Amino acid sequence: MTGTDDDGTIAAMSTAGNIHWSDVRAGFRAGLPVAAGCAPFGVAYGAVAAATLSPAQTSLMSATVFAGTAQFVAASMLAQGSALLPVLLTCALVNLRLLLLSAAISPHVRGLRLGPRLLSAFMLTDESFAVSVAAFRERHVGPGFLAGAGLAVFVLWQIASVVGRLAGSLIPQGYGLEYALAASLICLLFMLVRNRRQWAVALLSILLTLGVRQVMPDAWVVLVATLIATTVGLGFRRWQ
Amino acid sequence: MAVTLLILAMAAVTFAYRYAPLALLERFKLPGWAYDWLELVPAAVLAAMLCQAVFPKGESQPWQNPELLAAVPTAIVAWRTKSMLRTMIVGMMAYALLTHML
Numbered sequence: 001m002t003g004t005d006d007d008g009t010i011a012a013m014s015t016a017g018n019i020h021w022s023d024v025r026a027g028f029r030a031g032l033p034v035a036a037g038c039a040p041f042g043v044a045y046g047a048v049a050a051a052t053l054s055p056a057q058t059s060l061m062s063a064t065v066f067a068g069t070a071q072f073v074a075a076s077m078l079a080q081g082s083a084l085l086p087v088l089l090t091c092a093l094v095n096l097r098l099l100l101l102s103a104a105i106s107p108h109v110r111g112l113r114l115g116p117r118l119l120s121a122f123m124l125t126d127e128s129f130a131v132s133v134a135a136f137r138e139r140h141v142g143p144g145f146l147a148g149a150g151l152a153v154f155v156l157w158q159i160a161s162v163v164g165r166l167a168g169s170l171i172p173q174g175y176g177l178e179y180a181l182a183a184s185l186i187c188l189l190f191m192l193v194r195n196r197r198q199w200a201v202a203l204l205s206i207l208l209t210l211g212v213r214q215v216m217p218d219a220w221v222v223l224v225a226t227l228i229a230t231t232v233g234l235g236f237r238r239w240q
Numbered sequence: 241m242a243v244t245l246l247i248l249a250m251a252a253v254t255f256a257y258r259y260a261p262l263a264l265l266e267r268f269k270l271p272g273w274a275y276d277w278l279e280l281v282p283a284a285v286l287a288a289m290l291c292q293a294v295f296p297k298g299e300s301q302p303w304q305n306p307e308l309l310a311a312v313p314t315a316i317v318a319w320r321t322k323s324m325l326r327t328m329i330v331g332m333m334a335y336a337l338l339t340h341m342l
Contacts (some may be wrong), residue, residue, distance in 0.1 A: 028303070040324035047328070057243060064251035069282055074250060076289050084246045089248045094285055095257055097278050100270065102261035107261060121259040176332030176339075182293040182307060183314050183331025190318040193283045201280045202287035209291040222288040226249055227280040230277055 017113040019120070019144030024139055027132065033109065034127040035153040041068045044184040046164020048072065051079040051181075055165050057093025060119040062161040066154060066200040070094045072188070077180055083219040090223050101129045109143040116147070123150020197239035203231035306338035 045068065049058040053075065057186060061071050070091045077087045102124055109120050128150035135141045135149075171177045193199055206227040216224060294307045314331035321327065 027254055034340065040322040041283050044324050056249060060244065061247045065254050066248065066251075067254050069254065069285075070250065070254065072286055073289065074246075080289070080292055084242060086284065087248060088249055088253070092253045094281060095254045097281070098254065098257040099261060100275065100278065102258050103269070106262050117262055118259065119256065121262050122255060124258045129301055152295070153289075175329070176334075176336035179307070179310060179332045179335035182290065182311060182335075183318075183328045184324060185290040185293060186311060186331065187318040187322070187324050187327035189283070189286050189290065190315070191322055191324075195280040198280060198283040202283040205287040209288045210295065213292075213297060218292075221283070221292065222285060225288040225291075226281065226284040229288075230280040232279045234273060 002216060017111060017116070019112065019116045019147055020142050021144070022146035023144030024151070027128075027145035027150075028043055028152045029133070029148075030131050030135060030145070031128055031149030031152030032156075034035075034149075035156040037128055038068060038153065039156050041072065041188075042157050042160025043164035043167065044180070044187075045072045045075055046161040046166070047168035047177075047180050048079055048164075048184060049075040049161070050165055051075075052076075053078070055169075056076055058161055058165045059158065062158055065091075066096070066122070067089040068157075069188075069192075072184070074152070076185065077219075077222065078138050079181055081218065082222075086219040086223050087111025090226070093223070093226065094216045098124065099127075100128070105133060105136075105146065109146060112143055116143070120150075121146050123154065125150060125153050127153045140212065161214075195239070197233065197236045200236050200239055201233035206233060301304055304342065306335055309342075310334040310338050 042062070045062070046058055046115045049061070050070075053061070058075075061074070065071055065074075073094055074087050074091050077090065102121065105124065109117070112120060123146060128146055132146040135145050168177065168180070189202060193202055205225050208228055209221055212224050212228075213221045294311050296305060296307060310331060313334045314327060315332045317323075318327040
C-alpha cells in the first residue's frame with residue numbers, strides 16, 4: 001500500500017538516488033493509454049517479422065531493442081532480403097532520435113544511482129518521453145515516473161508483437177500477406193509524416209531509390225537514399 | 241544465429257543512445273541542424289522501403305503490377321482512417337484480388 005502524494009514526495013526526497021514505487025505506479029497508469037495507442041504498430045511489426053524471424057527472435061528484438069520504428073524497419077529490410085550490416089546501420093540512423101529525447105529528459109532524472117539510471121534509460125521511448133515530460137513539468141512527480149510510463153509501453157509492446165507474429169504465421173500464403181509490409185509502410189507514412197517538407201523528402205527518397213538501385217547492391221539502397229534525401233531536405237526550409 | 245547477433249547489436253546501439261546523455265555529467269547538446277535533419281529521417285526511410293515494396297525490380301511495366309495498383313486503395317484508407325489494422329486488411333485484400341485478376 002502506498003501512501004498519499006505527499007508521502008511519496010517525502011519518501012522520494014529521503015531516498016536520494018532511488019526511484020520511488022509510487023512514482024512508478026503513477027507513470028504506469030499515465031502511460032497505459034499511449035501504450036495502447038502504439039499496440040497496432042507492434043502487431044504490424046510482428047506480422048512483418050513473421051517473414052524472416054522466428055517467434056523467439058521476434059520477441060527478443062521487442063524485449064531488447066524496444067524501439068518501434070527501428071524494429072519495423074529492420075524486419076522490413078530483412079523481409080526484402082537485405083544483408084545484415086545495412087540493417088544495423090539503418091537502425092542506428094533511425095534511432096539517433098533517442099539521443100535527443102534522452103538529452104531533453106536528463107535534467108529530470110539526474111542524480112539517480114546506477115541501477116535506477118540504467119532502468120530509466122532503457123524505458124525511454126517516444127511515448128514514455130511525451131507522457132513524462134508533461135508530468136515532470138506540471139506535477140511534482142519523481143524520476144520513477146519515466147520508468148513507470150516506459151514499463152506500460154514495454155508490457156503492451158511485448159504482447160502486441162506476439163499477437164502480430166502469430167497472425168503473420170496463421171494467414172496462409174496467397175491471401176495477400178506478402179502485401180502486409182507495403183500496406184503497413186503506407187499507413188506509417190500517413191501517420192508519421194506531418195508537413196509538406198517531410199512529404200517532399202519522402203517523394204525525393206522514392207525517386208532516389210529508383211535511381212540508386214540501378215547502380216548499387218539492393219541492401220544499401222535504403223540507407224543511401226535516406227542520407228541523400230534528408231540532407232537535401234535541409235534546404236527545403238520554405239515548406240515547413 | 242547471425243540474425244540473433246544482429247538483434248543484439250541493434251539493442252546495444254539503441255541502449256547507448258538512450259543512456260549516454262543521462263550518464264554524461266555535462267549538459268548534452270547537439271547543433272540545431274542536427275534536430276532538423278533527424279526530423280526528416282523517418283519519412284525518408286519509410287518512403288525508400290515503400291518504393292522497394294511497390295516497384296519490384298526488373299518489372300518491365302511497373303504501372304500494371306498489382307503491388308503498385310493495390311497501393312492506391314491502401315493509401316486512401318490510410319489517409320482517411322490513419323488506422324493500421326484497417327489499412328492492412330484493405331491492402332491485403334486489394335492485392336489478393338488484383339493478383340487473381342491480372
